[in-house]
Amino acid sequence: MSMLRRMMRVSNRSLLAFIFFFSLSSSCLYFIYVAPGIDYPEGNNSSDYLVQTTTYLPENFTYLPYLPCPEKLPYMRGFLNVNVSEVSFDEIHQLFSKDLDIEPGGHWRPKDCKPRWKVAVLIPFRNRHEHLPIFFLHLIPMLQKQRLEFAFYVIEQTGTQPFNRAMLFNVGFKEAMKDSIWDCVIFHDVDHLPENDRNYYGCGEMPRHFAAKLDKYMYILPYKEFFGGVSGLTVEQFRKINGFPNAFWGWGGEDDDLWNRVHYAGYNVTRPEGDLGKYKSIPHHHRGEVQFLGRYKLLRYSKERQYIDGLNNLIYRPKILVDRLYTNISVNLMPELAPIEDY
Numbered sequence: 001m002s003m004l005r006r007m008m009r010v011s012n013r014s015l016l017a018f019i020f021f022f023s024l025s026s027s028c029l030y031f032i033y034v035a036p037g038i039d040y041p042e043g044n045n046s047s048d049y050l051v052q053t054t055t056y057l058p059e060n061f062t063y064l065p066y067l068p069c070p071e072k073l074p075y076m077r078g079f080l081n082v083n084v085s086e087v088s089f090d091e092i093h094q095l096f097s098k099d100l101d102i103e104p105g106g107h108w109r110p111k112d113c114k115p116r117w118k119v120a121v122l123i124p125f126r127n128r129h130e131h132l133p134i135f136f137l138h139l140i141p142m143l144q145k146q147r148l149e150f151a152f153y154v155i156e157q158t159g160t161q162p163f164n165r166a167m168l169f170n171v172g173f174k175e176a177m178k179d180s181i182w183d184c185v186i187f188h189d190v191d192h193l194p195e196n197d198r199n200y201y202g203c204g205e206m207p208r209h210f211a212a213k214l215d216k217y218m219y220i221l222p223y224k225e226f227f228g229g230v231s232g233l234t235v236e237q238f239r240k241i242n243g244f245p246n247a248f249w250g251w252g253g254e255d256d257d258l259w260n261r262v263h264y265a266g267y268n269v270t271r272p273e274g275d276l277g278k279y280k281s282i283p284h285h286h287r288g289e290v291q292f293l294g295r296y297k298l299l300r301y302s303k304e305r306q307y308i309d310g311l312n313n314l315i316y317r318p319k320i321l322v323d324r325l326y327t328n329i330s331v332n333l334m335p336e337l338a339p340i341e342d343y
Contacts, residue, residue: 056198069113069147076145076198082280084134084193092133096140096325105179105327106136107151108144115149117202120182122172123190123326124165125156131190131282136325139188142197150201151180152326154190159332166244166254167333170314173243175329177235186210186232191282194230199276201232206270207262208232212277219278227262227269228255229279241265242310245298246338253295260302261310314338 056072063070102108109115121139125132132154143150155172157163169187176182184203192211199210211229213219233241241261248254262269271277298305315337319330 063113065112065114067113068116069110071116071146071200071202072198073145073147078196078198080138080142080195080197082138082193082195084280084282086130087133087137089133092136093324095137102140102324104322104324105151105153106140106323106325107149107180108140109149110144110147113147115147117148117184118180118182119143119148119150119184119186119201119203120173120176120180121150121152121186121188121201122169122176123152123154123188124163124168124172125154125190126158126163128190132326134282135190135193138193140325142194143201145197146200146202148201151176153179154326154328156328156330157333158330159334161333161335162250164246164249164333165251166248166257167246167314167338168331170243170246170311171316171318171331171333172329173238174311174314175318175320175327179327183235184232185235185238186230188230189228192229192279193282195278195280196276199272199278203232203234203237204270206268207237209269209271210277211279212271213275214279214281216281219275225256225259227259229281231255231258233262237262237265237267239311241267242307242312243314245302245305245309246314247298247305247309248295249335253299256295256299257302260299261306264303264306309338 056074056076061074096102099108101111121143123132123135136152139152153172153176155168155175157168173185176185184201186201189211192214194210201210209227209231211231212221214229241258241264244254245257245261248257259269316331316333321328321330
């Protein structure tokens with residue numbers, strides 16, 4: 001009888017040990033998967049310096065509605081089949097009409113976990129009507145798989161002035177902040193399509209350059225300071241650097257100025273590891289847009305201009321139309337809407 005009692009005590013201890021170990025391992029596993037991923041500063045990423053093994057959640061892993069969404073979800077398979085064939089807005093609206101969780105403005109939030117980031121995606125726009133449906137066809141499913149709360153803001157420049165991508169971003173930022181409480185802002189060219197759904201569209205402690213490897217540049221970073229295509233900053237970071245410059249009329253230079261602003265404010269730029277930052281671009285050849293020849297002079301005085309040219313000297317009158325998939329902000333930009341004193 002005493003032998004039986006001893007055996008039962010041993011069995012109970014073994015059972016308790018098993019329960020403790022299982023609970024501890026489950027907690028550790030959840031922590032590993034919800035912990036933020038590795039950031040690679042500036043031009044360095046894992047494909048150039050080291051091999052980074054990234055583990056994603058198994059298919060049967062259960063996460064809970066009251067806990068933060070993990071960054072490494074099983075739905076994120078990696079390589080995406082990017083198709084740049086034209087598709088109509090009617091087809092896109094019909095496709096996403098089946099998703100009743102998409103609210104006006106393309107606002108979507110996950111229900112099975114708490115979104116780690118609330119992301120406003122800003123898209124500068126003029127005369128690219130065939131690109132927008134392709135963009136939404138690729139971006140909406142990817143961001144849903146990443147379990148981010150998000151909405152899209154298309155900032156459309158009207159009038160005859162040269163295209164001012166940077167000022168459009170500033171306008172979009174101000175309007176998005178009026179619309180909802182966002183904490184992460186993605187500045188996204190409409191012709192850039194991600195090729196990997198593990199390129200996580202959340203923000204971090206440092207500004208993020210998502211589009212590190214473009215097909216039109218043979219998937220090679222053109223130069224260390226390249227900050228174009230797709231970038232992301234927290235609301236706090238963007239306000240601290242005073243946004244984009246408003247003085248760049250025509251294409252070219254505004255991203256280099258943003259790089260300077262970020263570094264003058266004490267930040268570094270991070271990029272995705274390995275091939276996560278691959279993008280396919282839709283050909284367009286800057287149709288009808290002129291190159292800004294004065295960009296080099298402005299870049300020489302980036303530091304002097306930073307806090308007199310940006311969010312704090314912008315005046316505009318928007319016309320806002322809310323579509324089911326995005327909010328359209330039309331604005332006629334002119335140089336006098338962003339007055340700047342000599343420096």
